[in-house]
Amino acid sequence: MTSKSPASATLAVWAGEDRSRRYQQATQIPVVRSISFGYDDLAMWHDVALGRQPGHIYSRNTNPTVEAFEDKIRILEGAEAATSFTSGMAAISATLFTLLKPGQRIVSIRDTYGGTNKLFTEFLPSFGIDVCLCDTTDAAAIEAQVAAGCQVLYLESPTNPTVKVVDIERLARAAHAAGALVVVDNTLATPINQNPLRLGADLVIHSASKFLGGHADALGGVACGSRALIHQLYHFREINGAALSAEDAYSLLRGMKTLALRIERQNESALRIAKWLQQHPLVDQVNYPGLESHPDHDIARRQMRGFGGVLSFSVVGGLEAIRVFLPKLQYANRAANLGSVETVVGPPVVTSHVECTDAERAAAGIPEGLVRYSTGIEDVQDLIADLEQALQALR
Incomplete structure (x- = not known):
């Protein structure tokens, strides 16, 4: 004992x-x-x-x-x-x-x-x-x-x-x-x-x-x-x-039984992806509490041991740009789910807030051009390369 x-x-x-x-x-x-x-x-x-x-x-x-x-x-x-x-x-x-x-x-x-x-x-x-x-x-x-x-x-x-x-x-x-x-x-x-x-x-x-x-x-x-x-x-x-x-x-x-292993990997990958997206010219805003620029970073650092596997970001061009960007992703399920071993991606208009009206989403501070990205356990460099090639379609 x-x-x-x-x-x-x-x-x-x-x-x-x-x-x-x-x-x-x-x-x-x-x-x-x-x-x-x-x-x-x-x-x-x-x-x-x-x-x-x-x-x-x-x-x-x-x-x-x-x-x-x-x-x-x-x-x-x-x-x-x-x-x-x-x-x-x-x-x-x-x-x-x-x-x-x-x-x-x-x-x-x-x-x-x-x-x-x-x-x-x-x-x-x-x-x-x-x-x-x-x-x-x-x-x-x-x-x-x-x-x-x-x-x-x-x-x-x-x-x-x-x-x-x-x-x-x-x-x-x-x-x-x-x-x-x-x-x-x-x-x-x-x-x-x-x-x-x-x-x-x-x-x-x-x-x-x-x-x-x-x-x-x-x-x-x-x-x-x-x-x-x-x-x-x-x-x-x-x-x-x-x-x-x-x-x-x-x-x-x-x-x-693999929860701790998965979360450790997803924490690490989400932070690296968020930092990479933050520097991308076709991304307007990145939301992830692990970023020092996040308004709630200090609170998150104090009460959390890791910052999680979910981030969200807005792309230049809004919802119409998302229609072009999402189908190009090779290593992501476009689905209304999160937290899986596979990366899952989608805008709130068809995932987390599909039941809400446009006005209700706006009242909740959710722009129509927002993308929710739930990081899986894939190799993070492959995920970043996948995001890069999909974003290139917007050029």
């Missing part, structure tokens, strides 16, 4: 894996496809159903494979508990509808993912929940709105796709002073680069479909936090039914 706490790379491989010993000494967590779990003893069945004994009753509630995935991300985030969902948006929706009631108020930022933004602008108001969206870069304005009263402060950092960074620790202090809970979407950072709970957040959310799984072949979402809060989210999810499948949980578990 070592006294030193294991590093993230070790936890990504081993965390949550001890339960495999229940399956004939299997070294890998198996896929348990059974919907139900039987008991001959009625008293034991009852105790398991009420949570007084460990075990499983029905896979909409809990499942051994899913539980192993929840354990792994829980340990990586340093949380007491975690519960999973069918997708990242299911996790976000369940969190907001669990924590908020009609007549209550939530404060958030303008630069959230498009689906989240739709919850704020369309769905929550229809349930009588007041939503206040603040300038992402104005911490003082956010603090003022929180102090005016709210039940939840919802943050995303870095943001998708503008990769802005908010001061989680500062805003969490303000929220707690006002009696509000703090929820942080940590999808772009991953627990390898950032742990919001250590910065004062009450709940951390991931779209596990992205960097956690890393192979674009499994949908899932997860929330981590205290036992009390996670129990509330779990109860909402078990009744509403957005349960993660055992097959997807297995794929996510397998993908997470």
Whole structure:
């Protein structure tokens, strides 16, 4: 037994894996496809159903494979508990509808993912929940709105796709002073680069479909936090039914074993690509918190261990130039996804904010000519050469 706490790379491989010993000494967590779990003893069945004994009753509630995935991300985030969902948006929706009631108020930022933004602008108001969206870069304005009263402060950092960074620790202090809970979407950072709970957040959310799984072949979402809060989210999810499948949980578990390796490579490649793009005459602006020129660089350097694999940039000529540039890329999937081992690229108008109107994207500070670039694990020189030849088409 070592006294030193294991590093993230070790936890990504081993965390949550001890339960495999229940399956004939299997070294890998198996896929348990059974919907139900039987008991001959009625008293034991009852105790398991009420949570007084460990075990499983029905896979909409809990499942051994899913539980192993929840354990792994829980340990990586340093949380007491975690519960999973069918997708990242299911996790976000369940969190907001669990924590908020009609007549209550939530404060958030303008630069959230498009689906989240739709919850704020369309769905929550229809349930009588007041939503206040603040300038992402104005911490003082956010603090003022929180102090005016709210039940939840919802943050995303870095943001998708503008990769802005908010001061989680500062805003969490303000929220707690006002009696509000703090929820942080940590999808772009991953627990390898950032742990919001250590910065004062009450709940951390991931779209596990992205960097956690890393192979674009499994949908899932997860929330981590205290036992009390996670129990509330779990109860909402078990009744509403957005349960993660055992097959997807297995794929996510397998993908997470290489999480630290992938993130290390993607951090390094994204920074090199961002620096290269910054010098290119056909690129107007580059957004990446690892750049010293990024407005939030100092915050990112303080609260993150790496700056992530996602960057965004604007090309000269706007959306029409993007129509020419994107098809020329050889080493990138043009798709509405991110966080994969393959590089994935696309403008927000057809990816992160496709549900939003032109006016809504403009209000969120997203120019029509913006390109989101999620760096894969390819050789970075090949990616740079690919970008160069594609940009040459604009000349």
